[in-house]
Amino acid sequence: MIRRALTSSAIAALTSPRTVDHYLEQLHPMLTVDLVRARVVGVYRETSDSSTVLLRPNRAWRGFTAGQHVQFGIEVDGVRRIRCFSVSSSAANARRSFTVSVKAHPDGYVSQFLHRRLSLGTLVHLSQAEGEFVLPQPVPDPLLLLSGGSGSTPVMSMLRTLRDTGHRGRVVFLHYARSRDEEMFADELDQIAITMPNARVHRIYTRSPVPGSPLSGRITVDHLAYLDVDPTNTLTYVCGPAGFIAAVSRIYATHGDIAMLHTEYFKVPAVDPAAADMTGTVTFADSEVTVDNSGATILVQAEAAGLAPRFGCRMGICNTCAVRKHHGAVRHVVSGEVSAATNETIRICTHTPIGDVNLAL
Amino acid sequence: MSRLRRFPLIKPFSATDHDRAPQPIVGMDTVKRSPIGLEYLSYEQLDAFGAELDALRQRVLDDLGQEDADYIRRVVRVQRVSEVLGRLGIFCPFAWPVFAGGIGALALAKILENMEIGHNVMHGQYDWMNDPALDGQRYEWDFVAPSEDWRHGHNFLHHTYTNIHGLDRDIGYSTFRVDAAQPWQPRHRFNVPLALGLMLIFEFGVLLHGLERQEYRRGKISAEVFQVRRNRALKKIGRQVLKDYVAYPALALPLVPFVGWWAPLAVLSGTAVANVIRNAWAFTVIFCGHFPAEVQTYTRSDAENETRGQWYLRQLLGSANITGSRLFHVLTGNLSYQIEHHLFPDIPARRYPQIAAEVRKLIEKYQLRYNTGRLSRQVRSVLHQLATYSRRPASDAH
Numbered sequence: 001m002i003r004r005a006l007t008s009s010a011i012a013a014l015t016s017p018r019t020v021d022h023y024l025e026q027l028h029p030m031l032t033v034d035l036v037r038a039r040v041v042g043v044y045r046e047t048s049d050s051s052t053v054l055l056r057p058n059r060a061w062r063g064f065t066a067g068q069h070v071q072f073g074i075e076v077d078g079v080r081r082i083r084c085f086s087v088s089s090s091a092a093n094a095r096r097s098f099t100v101s102v103k104a105h106p107d108g109y110v111s112q113f114l115h116r117r118l119s120l121g122t123l124v125h126l127s128q129a130e131g132e133f134v135l136p137q138p139v140p141d142p143l144l145l146l147s148g149g150s151g152s153t154p155v156m157s158m159l160r161t162l163r164d165t166g167h168r169g170r171v172v173f174l175h176y177a178r179s180r181d182e183e184m185f186a187d188e189l190d191q192i193a194i195t196m197p198n199a200r201v202h203r204i205y206t207r208s209p210v211p212g213s214p215l216s217g218r219i220t221v222d223h224l225a226y227l228d229v230d231p232t233n234t235l236t237y238v239c240g241p242a243g244f245i246a247a248v249s250r251i252y253a254t255h256g257d258i259a260m261l262h263t264e265y266f267k268v269p270a271v272d273p274a275a276a277d278m279t280g281t282v283t284f285a286d287s288e289v290t291v292d293n294s295g296a297t298i299l300v301q302a303e304a305a306g307l308a309p310r311f312g313c314r315m316g317i318c319n320t321c322a323v324r325k326h327h328g329a330v331r332h333v334v335s336g337e338v339s340a341a342t343n344e345t346i347r348i349c350t351h352t353p354i355g356d357v358n359l360a361l
Numbered sequence: 362m363s364r365l366r367r368f369p370l371i372k373p374f375s376a377t378d379h380d381r382a383p384q385p386i387v388g389m390d391t392v393k394r395s396p397i398g399l400e401y402l403s404y405e406q407l408d409a410f411g412a413e414l415d416a417l418r419q420r421v422l423d424d425l426g427q428e429d430a431d432y433i434r435r436v437v438r439v440q441r442v443s444e445v446l447g448r449l450g451i452f453c454p455f456a457w458p459v460f461a462g463g464i465g466a467l468a469l470a471k472i473l474e475n476m477e478i479g480h481n482v483m484h485g486q487y488d489w490m491n492d493p494a495l496d497g498q499r500y501e502w503d504f505v506a507p508s509e510d511w512r513h514g515h516n517f518l519h520h521t522y523t524n525i526h527g528l529d530r531d532i533g534y535s536t537f538r539v540d541a542a543q544p545w546q547p548r549h550r551f552n553v554p555l556a557l558g559l560m561l562i563f564e565f566g567v568l569l570h571g572l573e574r575q576e577y578r579r580g581k582i583s584a585e586v587f588q589v590r591r592n593r594a595l596k597k598i599g600r601q602v603l604k605d606y607v608a609y610p611a612l613a614l615p616l617v618p619f620v621g622w623w624a625p626l627a628v629l630s631g632t633a634v635a636n637v638i639r640n641a642w643a644f645t646v647i648f649c650g651h652f653p654a655e656v657q658t659y660t661r662s663d664a665e666n667e668t669r670g671q672w673y674l675r676q677l678l679g680s681a682n683i684t685g686s687r688l689f690h691v692l693t694g695n696l697s698y699q700i701e702h703h704l705f706p707d708i709p710a711r712r713y714p715q716i717a718a719e720v721r722k723l724i725e726k727y728q729l730r731y732n733t734g735r736l737s738r739q740v741r742s743v744l745h746q747l748a749t750y751s752r753r754p755a756s757d758a759h
Contacts (some may be wrong), residue, residue: 017501078430078490312517319485322498344491
């Protein structure tokens with residue numbers, strides 16, 4: 001009720017051009033009605049290089065569906081750094097708290113920060129949950145949840161949700177990790193294997209297999225056959241590195257039905273400033289244009305691609321050409337500084353792409 | 362204007378080899394070098410001067426961090442609090458001191474929002490923080506002129522082509538004659554009274570200036586562009602007027618039985634006075650930035666093919682500072698450091714005092730002029746300019 005009043009157009013007319021949140025946040029940062037914010041209430045180590053962060057969102061949070069991700073923004077040295085993380089917790093009680101589980105990537109500033117330095121009580125700037133990688137209702141039977149490496153987070157959220165909602169259909173959870181030490185949620189998966197009679201949980205450790213394990217190595221159609229999964233009629237949710245998803249896609253294209261496959265990639269910005277800049281592609285998302293990175297500034301590349309972005313001085317002072325960069329790394333042509341943050345504003349006249357870059361242009 | 366991608370003799374106007382485009386003004390004669398600053402420095406010195414300022418810029422940028430973020434958030438907090446207190450105070454027309462205090466607090470809030478926050482945020486000074494609320498491209502200010510058109514006319518035209526006749530529309534705002542190189546027109550006789558009038562309604566003056574109606578009539582901008590601008594301006598006026606002069610006065614209606622029929626009118630006039638105070642203040646600061654005597658202006662051909670060093674020098678010689686206390690500087694949005702602002706328009710303004718110290722060392726080293734003075738001196742100088750150039754020049758008489 002109060003929330004509806006505060007977000008009404010009458011209040012908006014009184015606070016224009018700001019929103020009511022810009023005043024409420026001065027009373028307390030968590031009081032916002034539209035901006036989703038959360039406090040870190042727990043940080044748990046999953047493996048030596050991954051952690052689970054428990055978040056308590058404010059009332060602006062509308063919950064999530066298992067499989068979705070959030071934009072997760074923390075401020076370090078005055079800079080808000082935003083990354084997308086899949087929610088890993090059960091969607092039952094989705095409004096009160098949830099977790100994200102993050103593997104610390106060697107180049108990933110935010111994931112390293114989360115893993116090593118995140119303290120309780122930290123304010124996190126969130127988006128609402130987003131993403132189409134969600135289960136249909138009713139949940140199909142049978143169902144395969146397939147993951148590689150830290151791609152287990154969204155399917156783990158699905159499995160936990162199915163457990164907590166008493167799902168009775170057949171579920172196969174097949175996960176590929178390098179070793180048990182590098183596997184997230186290992187103990188809980190053991191528990192689920194015991195307590196959920198309709199679920200088959202199977203892990204394959206590619207580097208250090210369990211002795212006597214019937215399955216080993218990278219994914220093949222035989223692995224699916226051993227678990228009685230028929231790729232022609234089993235709705236499959238797969239998340240993992242691009243190579244893993246490509247392998248699964250090949251199996252489904254050859255031995256099953258590719259339409260049964262739902263995929264979610266997780267993307268770690270791979271930045272190699274030492275490598276030549278002229279690699280990868282530049283994607284102008286709003287115009288739906290993708291070009292090979294020519295090494296020129298993004299403004300020049302956009303113009304070469306036939307776009308007409310706004311620009312002014314073309315020397316980095318007037319800020320006319322600033323646009324949102326969705327993801328990817330860029331280098332400033334004057335300072336040489338590399339910036340790889342997700343969802344940040346850059347001036348395209350003075351930045352060149354390094355590898356794949358996606359922009360709101 | 363022509364933009365050339367390839368440029369043979371003169372080093373491109375950018376520190377980059379990736380992009381040879383950023384040539385603000387490239388003349389037809391690409392071999393000719395710009396004469397800007399030659400009366401003070403040689404080309405080699407100009408290059409060295411430019412390189413030193415580039416290095417200074419990078420030093421400050423590398424140092425940006427938590428303190429700068431905390432500063433702007435503190436300013437935002439003071440602004441929000443004083444806005445709310447101001448609005449509340451204006452709702453107490455039955456207690457005159459509270460009412461007057463409310464007007465003062467609201468005027469302060471509007472001044473902070475327009476100058477230290479709005480103007481500076483729209484320059485992209487805080488884009489590095491990646492906070493959507495402080496994002497230069499998305500920020501909309503509490504001012505009738507739409508941000509979008511301000512960013513074009515101010516950030517781009519005025520800051521790139523500072524004080525170049527025919528390009529920088531801010532020389533006299535196409536209304537006043539403030540420089541000998543501007544052709545005299547009969548309306549310039551009223552330079553001083555017109556300026557005092559504009560002072561009171563400055564936000565509408567800025568709005569009209571941003572519309573570029575004259576340019577549209579002369580065919581310099583298309584009908585579509587003009588239509589979009591006009592509609593945007595009307596919409597913004599609507600929102601601002603609705604808020605200040607309809608919505609808040611309407612909230613005072615419940616006061617009528619207790620205070621009298623005039624309560625909503627008092628709220629309306631209190632808000633109007635706050636807006637006028639802000640207008641007068643912004644006008645004063647902005648006119649003192651470029652119009653005092655000794656500020657130099659340039660012709661387009663002077664600026665053709667200028668180098669980075671010459672661009673910096675043009676910014677330096679085309680701007681004037683105002684001295685004052687720390688509070689004074691904050692209230693001007695640090696535009697009292699107009700010179701530093703023009704050298705580095707996208708560096709957070711709280712850094713300008715620190716930059717000024719280094720700029721002054723360079724001024725001494727290269728024996729250049731640094732135009733600065735007390736507010737009263739600069740205001741007198743501006744008034745004197747307005748009065749002087751209001752008279753028809755002798756050579757003009759037929």
